[in-house]
Amino acid sequence: MSARQNRPAVLFPGQGSQEKGMGRALAEASAEAAELWAMAEKASGLPLREIYWEGDEAAMADTRALQPAMTAVTLGLWFAARQRLGDIVGFAGHSLGEYAALAASGMLEAAKALELTSLRGRLMAEAPGGNGAMAAILKLSLGDIEDVVRQAALATGKVLLVANYNSPGQFVISGDKAAIEAAAALVKERKGRAVALPVSNAFHSPLMAEPAAELVKALDKAGLRAPTVAPVYFNVTGALETDADKALALMRRQMTSQVRWIDTMANLQAAGARTFVELGPKGVLAKLATANLKDTCPDCAAVGVADAAAVAALEA
Structure with a gap:
């Protein structure tokens, strides 16, 4: 289904959606996408292209590398797809993906999103996780x-x-x-x-208060502003927020608060979204969109866009 047939919502995945080779073809074809990788490597101090294009599963699962790399991939797909998507209802990102959503909406500079996700990944990796x-x-x-x-x-x-x-x-x-x-x-x-999850800590809980406090200091300096493309629907509430100060207050809570994805999908549907376009590998959020909307919106469609070929197919 063409994303133009219905007003789309644009979704950005988080940790767990990484895969070997992600973003490579697009970065080799697009100077804009390649620059995102370069900025992510500068912000993180890590050879991200080597890790994700040549590395192994263990290296790719390291959150210090994963968070900036995933943000570079998803924003690269956004820059490639944005002219094809038409009038967007809203953006949403699952956990880590919320930073890409902020950048796509115009609420945050892409470079700042890469800096923040590099810091977020390091803080989460280094947080005491014994309990x-x-x-x-x-x-x-x-x-x-x-x-x-x-x-x-x-x-x-x-x-x-x-x-x-x-x-x-x-x-x-x-x-x-x-x-x-x-x-x-x-x-x-x-x-x-x-089913126990292979994570190093109790993410999205009060046990993340210590690393969250460090991230908040950087968030406060990041310069959030009102969206220029479409609103972001935030994890903490599942609802949109366009006021920059209120959005910052929500982002300050993100690492220690719940991810209300069911409410996010319902609110995007209520706002008029009928096509849900996930920009990122594996299509996890596209599957969740189908699961959330199958009973309430039988005419809704979910589309996974993982590479340049899938971007081109948006107008097919």
């Missing part, structure tokens, strides 16, 4: 999951919350390892399944 963990919860309703979280937090006296509301069938909990383990036992009792 933090995350788990995906499957085969349970949200009500059951929230009840499990309450019980496990009360029983252990530790931090635990639903961190990612990704779709009606996909939720992630985050918190202290003892609370995660207690929750996993309760999930099993209810015939659900808890």
Whole structure:
């Protein structure tokens, strides 16, 4: 489906969507995309093109490299696709992807987005992570999951919350390892399944307060402004915000707050989006868009745009 057939929402993925070779063909064909990689390497101090075009899985999973590299890839796709997308309803980025959404909207300079994601990746990688963990919860309703979280937090006296509301069938909990383990036992009792995630800390929880405080200092100096292309729908609320000061307040909370992706998709649909275009590898958010909207918007379409060929196909 052409992205022009309906007003699109543009989505940017986060960690977990990386793959070997990502962004290479576009960077070799586009000076603008190549410059994004160069800026990301300068900001991070890492040989990102070597890591993602020639490296192994372990190197590509290092969040210090992953966050600026993914931002370079997704913004490169945005610059290549923006003239083909027409009148955009809004932007949204999942966790890390929110920084690319800010840059695409005009709320943040691309260079600043790369600097911030380089810092964010380093802070998250270096944060004390001995007691933090995350788990995906499957085969349970949200009500059951929230009840499990309450019980496990009360029983252990530790931090635990639903961190990612990704779709009606996909939720992630985050918190202290003892609370995660207690929750996993309760999930099993209810015939659900808890899958430990390969992360180094309890992301999107209060346990990230220390690295978040350092990132906030940089965010406060980044120069957020009102959007010039279309509004951003923010993780913390799932709703749009166009006031720069209020947007900054939301971004200051992002690392320690929940990702309300279900609300984000619903609000983009309510605003008129009928095509959801994900700019990035693997198509994770395109699949989540389908999962979120299959019952409420049967005429909606989700499109994954991972490379230059897919950008060209937007007008097919």
